[in-house]
Amino acid sequence: MTKRLFKAVFATAVLGFSAPVAVSAAECIAPANPGGGWDFTCRQIGKIMFDIGAVDQPVQVTNMSGAGGGLAYSHIVNERNDDNDVIIAASSATTTRLAQNAYAGATADQVRFVGAIGADPGVIVVAADSDYHTLGDLVSAIQADPGSVAFAGGSAVGGFDHLKPLMVLQRAGFDDIRSVRYIGVDGGADAITQTVGGFTQAMTGDMSEVVGFLNAGEIRVLAVLTEERVPGFDDIPTAREQGFDVVAVNWRGLYVPRGISDEDFNGWADKLQQVADSDDWAESMAANGLAPFTMVGDQFQSYVDNLVVEINTLSREIGVIQ
């Protein structure tokens, strides 16, 4: 045992990294298992912050999965409310769940939202050989026979991916939400696989999830749910220009504990702004299909406040929550 231990220590010495000794290194909590969007946010932002010198120690990423982010949320609210060395990855999923009261009574005002630096535009996608060529085609098919189209998406029923087509249908004046078929699978890529395989007729998700398949010619993007067309994907029409006024982007950002000082809050906002301005981040956004969407500090906080109200109203309207 001791021999192996020695070898292990030796191996690390060979690897040449020094152990992160200082306890003051910032920590980024990804409220999910490694591999998802939040994990990506933490690792990428943490890496860039260190690379550009915004922090002097590598940011330590902790995965704290549970309750779709709820465990990390209550951990921060209850146990680390004044810890100024911790940042937590957040996205539209965080606000959606807060708005739908899915964090067991926790509310959005129990933390401070620092900012978002990039957004993943919502998309509605069909297989390349599908008969549906515009969003209008798809909507009228559903209006004629709701059973003819099944959607696949990466979020659970009632989640953000599910809300996207429902919002579109609602704008088109279609009320019978219950008859719309949706299956929640394990992530966007899985949803595309099901759609290309012909098991579902359409896929709802984020731009980043479909880029590879789009380039390979496996799928057709019917609409992107942004205000303007996304740079680099200029031939994909928005839902809005096809007559369905729906904007749904999955922003990637951070929140911090409520109890930290304004000074610390602004410090994090500033660091995040530095990441947003860096070339590394621009490169990373391009590679991952993210659209620029930078909003930090108090401005972002009020954006989030409005968003929570909006999603809550919407969820009630379409019956996802009572």
Place this chain on the structure above:
Amino acid sequence: MASDRIFGLVSLFVALAYIASATQIQTSFLADPVGPKAFPMLVGAVAALSSLVLILRPDPDPSWPIGRTWVSLLIAVVVLIAYAYSLKPLGFLVPTAIAAGVLSYQLSPQPRAAALTGVGLSVGLFVLFRFALGLSLFAFPKGWF
């Protein structure tokens, strides 16, 4: 004989309780054809059925531990639970040394060897996890240093 019957009886009750609580599962407004209740109830039913088989056709009894061994098993469970609760507030080193020491003593009652094992494991594992594998462990309670 008796062991299997008792276990069968217990698991029958658990299975029935499971089915009962499955009927209480909230169904969403947007329910699917199968719904969230069907599968748990099916599992409960199969479990109840297997329990019945166990009650009706039990295997011979295993040899259960006797008096003093039960006590030491109970002590082990209590030590482990206490260890689980103390890991966060008291840091890694002290609780690990104590828990490992007690377990070691239970396996072989030599106080000195057990104490050495406890301390050795605690320090050795801390080095392994903290420095070789980079887990974020705290050696001592926050605020000691």
Place this chain on the structure above:
Amino acid sequence: MDIFANLALGFSVALSPYTLMLAVAGCFLGTIIGALPGLGPSNGVAILIPITFTLGLDATQALVLMTAVYYGAMYGGRISSILLNIPGDEPALMTTLDGYPMAKAGRAGDALVLSGVASFVGALLATIGLMLLAPMLARVAYLFGPAEYFALYLLAFCTLGGMASNNQAKAALASCIGLGIAMIGVDNNSGLPRMTGGHLHLMDGIDFLVAIVGLFAIAEVFFFIESHGKGSSIGVKLEKVRIPWRDIRETTPTMIRASGVGFVAGILPGAGASLGSFLAYMTEKSIAGPKGGFGTGVARGIAAPEAGNNSAAGGALVPMLTLGVPGSGTTAVLLALLMTLNITPGPTLFTDRPEVVWGLIASLLIANVVLLLMNVPMVKIFVRILSVPAWILLPGVTMVSFVGIYSLSGSYFDLLLMIGFGALGYVLRKLDIPTVPVILGILLGGNMENALRRAMVLSDGDATFLFSSPIAIGLWIAAVVGFIAPMFLRSVLTKPQAVTD
């Protein structure tokens, strides 16, 4: 041939002294991580990701290090399975069935060498498969819809009856325990929590790692306290370690078949290495028939799951690279790593970034050879673990388990659950109720239910949809045969072997 040109490109990227050193270090760390209960390939890789940043590695170097850790962990998991009956990670679960009895018979060295060779064969064949067929195999994922997945999981559960102990009801009960536990958490189809009792900690369900470490490692400690180490593998007089050529020769067909089964299971997203090793084991067991003596410590019972899980690990890279769909927890982490390095896996990856793909393939081959060379001589060191006195070894295993589980979520709740599983495991094993089906239930139960419910959403409740494709029908037939066959075999077979001990 294109492939050789590509491979040459790959090796030119991967074969520098520095990357080779990374591969060796990665294999070593991976083996240790795999062998420690509670730390499996997925959290092992996750833990080490920050190191790639601290070291400032480029994309290929980072991939070499991580795949070396990945494969290393897959190799390492078997060590504690064989020596202590504690699976180091979930794909090594099936290796306990024959590996531990063999170790108790004093043949720990043989078991370790044989499993190392089997791991090598499985991983090598899978890497070759990945190399030759990946773009084509990616299409397989398009053929599997909810109905097909449901039939696949059904197959796994139906064959459980064939593996389990003397009493089939006990195996059924054990899988129900696992399935029942798998239901806990937020229901993906309604978004509402089930069976959580309002407990926030239970919203995401119970992590199978908690169950596996509890049922095996902690329960083992209880057994030791009861028996003071009598009847275990610790302290068993070991034969001299040498290479069991005969076993290796005799199990070669097994390894090749198991690699094939494992590879296919690995390709299917959501099935992963555990299902791969399980199906490989069950296939070999049914080919061998009752005379094969599976569960008593036979060579084929070790070769099959090890070849199966390592080849599934390679197979899981196919959907990860070509579709961006991770087939297992570890590939999900590797996917995250790729994305952090600005590489987006998908259908175009093979053409857009050949240096990454072929560098990865080359590094897989390198890691595999390094692991074989490292593992066979190290068997001598590994078996010495058994001569460590139980009063040091067992507390050590316990503490490692605690830290491993603690690192999952940083909460004491999982630790309490783990202790609970330990107590449950003790009682179950006392009553000769197998614990392997419990783990499989937890691992696959949720997927199975989801597949069924998705299928029913798509067909609007029409059950015939479940038999609507040739693949689904084929799997159903296999499942029914797998369920019924053991019942007939049972009358042939007077007393099947217990699997738990």
